[in-house]
Amino acid sequence: MDKLFVYLQYPFVRYALIVGVLIALCSSLLGVTLVLKRFSFIGDGLSHVAFGAMAVAGVLNLSNEMIVVLPVTVICAILLLRTGNDTKIKGDAAIAMISVGALAFGYLLMNIFSTSANVSGDVCSTLFGSTSILTLSRWEVWLCVVLSLAVAAIFILFYNRIFAVTFDENFSRAAGVNADRYNLLIAVITAVIIVLAMNLVGSLLISALVIFPALSAMRIYGSFRSVTICSAILSVVSALGGILVSIAFGTPVGSTIVAADALVFGICWLIGSLKK
Amino acid sequence: MCAALILLCGCSKEEARAASVSNQQNVSDVIEDLASKQEEETNEQQPQESAEPETAPVPAIDESGVRLMNCSGNVDIDLTGMNANMIYSEVYNMMAEPDAYIGKTIRIYGMYTHHYEESSDRHYYACVVRDALACCASGLEFTLTDDYVWPDDYPPEGSEIVVAGVFEVYQDGYFKALNLSDAVIEKYTPNTEG
Numbered sequence: 451m452d453k454l455f456v457y458l459q460y461p462f463v464r465y466a467l468i469v470g471v472l473i474a475l476c477s478s479l480l481g482v483t484l485v486l487k488r489f490s491f492i493g494d495g496l497s498h499v500a501f502g503a504m505a506v507a508g509v510l511n512l513s514n515e516m517i518v519v520l521p522v523t524v525i526c527a528i529l530l531l532r533t534g535n536d537t538k539i540k541g542d543a544a545i546a547m548i549s550v551g552a553l554a555f556g557y558l559l560m561n562i563f564s565t566s567a568n569v570s571g572d573v574c575s576t577l578f579g580s581t582s583i584l585t586l587s588r589w590e591v592w593l594c595v596v597l598s599l600a601v602a603a604i605f606i607l608f609y610n611r612i613f614a615v616t617f618d619e620n621f622s623r624a625a626g627v628n629a630d631r632y633n634l635l636i637a638v639i640t641a642v643i644i645v646l647a648m649n650l651v652g653s654l655l656i657s658a659l660v661i662f663p664a665l666s667a668m669r670i671y672g673s674f675r676s677v678t679i680c681s682a683i684l685s686v687v688s689a690l691g692g693i694l695v696s697i698a699f700g701t702p703v704g705s706t707i708v709a710a711d712a713l714v715f716g717i718c719w720l721i722g723s724l725k726k
Numbered sequence: 727m728c729a730a731l732i733l734l735c736g737c738s739k740e741e742a743r744a745a746s747v748s749n750q751q752n753v754s755d756v757i758e759d760l761a762s763k764q765e766e767e768t769n770e771q772q773p774q775e776s777a778e779p780e781t782a783p784v785p786a787i788d789e790s791g792v793r794l795m796n797c798s799g800n801v802d803i804d805l806t807g808m809n810a811n812m813i814y815s816e817v818y819n820m821m822a823e824p825d826a827y828i829g830k831t832i833r834i835y836g837m838y839t840h841h842y843e844e845s846s847d848r849h850y851y852a853c854v855v856r857d858a859l860a861c862c863a864s865g866l867e868f869t870l871t872d873d874y875v876w877p878d879d880y881p882p883e884g885s886e887i888v889v890a891g892v893f894e895v896y897q898d899g900y901f902k903a904l905n906l907s908d909a910v911i912e913k914y915t916p917n918t919e920g
Contacts, residue, residue: 457808462815584815587822700809 454698463697465591466583469646470689470707472598474659476643478685479605481664482678483616483636491542492530493660495549496644497653499526501577502552502559504648509563516593520645526552527641531633553653578652583693583703594646601639608635613674651704662711663688669715669722688714802830805855806888813855817864824895824904832906833890834866838881849876853889853906868906881911888912 457463477493484492503522507515530545586594605612614622615632623629647656663685667677692707805813813834820827836855843850854865868889874880881887891909895902 453807457812460812460816462819463812584811585818585822696811698809700811703811 454694457697462584462586465586465588466693466697466703467690469586469591469594470583470693471686472594473643473647474663474685474689474707475682476598476601476639477647477656477659478663478681479602479678480636480639480643481660481685482667482674482681483612484640484660485664485668486616489531490661491545491657492527492640493644493647493657494654495530495545496523496527496641497648497656498549498553498556499523500645500648501653502556505556505559509559516645520642523645524638524641527637527644528634531637531640577654578702578704582648582652584697597642597646601642604635604639608632612636616674651707655704655708658708658711659685659689662708662715666711666715666718669718670725684714684718685711800831801833801890803827804833806833806835810856814864817855817866820866820893820904821864824893824902827893828895830893831890832866832893833888833912834906835886835888836865838883838885838887839865840880840883851880853887866904866906868909870909870911874911 484490500519500523503519504515506522507518510518512518526548530548611622611627611632612635614625614627615629615636619629619633622632643660644656647659651659663681664677666684667680671677671680688710689707692710693703695701695710696703696706803816805816808816813836817834820832834853834855836853839852839854841850841852842848850867851870852865852867854863856863866889868891870880888911889906889909890912891906894905894907896905897903
């Protein structure tokens with residue numbers, strides 16, 4: 451415990467906790483919507499797209515990768531979330547195709563046009579998060595704070611419309627809600643969260659941040675509002691616990707957070723079973 | 727009088743003594759008084775001075791033939807008690823913001839590695855630290871003191887070492903490089919206090 455307090459004096463540990471909590475909060479807010487819209491796997495697909503975009507940014511030697519990563523991920527999110535209606539390649543197939551395609555191209559580019567002496571290290575770090583969350587600069591922390599607050603504000607502001615679009619798109623259209631616009635909004639927010647979350651848990655584990663808290667909350671509560679609030683609390687607690695455990699015991703940050711999420715899901719499943 | 731003044735000024739202890747001098751004493755009394763007090767103090771300090779060599783750097787040789795020494799100055803940043811994540815992150819920060827660490831004495835625990843650059847005929851020695859996943863590594867180059875003779879006093883490649891030295895930044899060709907100068911290799915003792 452004393453060791454943990456000593457570690458907390460380091461600025462990069464405090465940055466990690468701030469960013470971790472904010473990302474966990476944002477991902478859980480949107481997680482409920484994505485799970486209910488049957489887009490649980492979109493986090494995985496978009497994170498692979500972000501990985502590919504990051505590889506391109508690396509090849510182009512850009513000091514600020516966000517310039518490439520964020521727009522590319524947003525465009526792909528829009529394409530994926532709009533596939534439901536008028537496309538030949540439907541939902542899960544489109545996600546799988548873009549996901550593995552971006553991953554393969556990203557890795558290929560990183561190998562052929564390598565600008566780093568440690569390609570395997572870079573790949574491993576991007577896929578599994580590694581210690582990226584502990585090596586954030588002040589600029590990255592501020593960017594994350596601003597984007598997270600924007601995401602939370604948009605969600606709260608458009609809560610009713612997002613709720614309507616989530617449960618019944620056709621009904622909300624009939625009621626005069628511009629469903630396409632809100633689907634676009636959800637796609638953009640999802641992309642922003644995915645790009646931010648890559649620092650926390652890496653590409654391969656992002657889906658856990660989106661899915662686990664929402665599913666855990668659904669074991670206990672039934673209403674959209676209760677599930678959303680419970681999901682946010684569980685996600686923040688799991689992220690905080692996971693980061694603290696990984697700092698104290700030297701375990702990999704991303705996988706420790708996901709393990710904490712899985713543990714919380716197990717507890718919620720038990721509570722849900724007892725309630726019935 | 728001048729002699730007395732010269733003797734009395736300098737640091738706070740002497741100032742305190744000056745305050746205790748009575749106006750009724752003459753110069754020779756004061757000098758005698760001070761001389762006897764100083765002799766007493768010197769006698770009291772002697773055991774401490776004789777104990778100093780025990781804490782001074784004492785070269786030793788470990789099982790692998792590496793010369794072990796103690797760092798002469800105070801260590802500002804001790805990374806030896808930290809886990810892999812924390813060491814990796816702190817070293818990463820040193821590379822990202824080196825100015826904040828210049829002049830500080832740093833003690834680090836990691837894997838010893840050596841590289842010889844033929845073009846510049848220069849040896850590079852580094853202590854490499856891996857993160858918890860063991861896929862990412864960051865390291866610090868170090869330059870041992872002149873007490874170390876290459877290659878006899880240097881550790882075997884890949885061995886775990888503790889190095890302490892003063893952090894500095896230097897220009898190596900086109901690159902800004904980090905280095906622990908006047909470094910010594912110390913005996914590894916797990917620091918449980920963190």
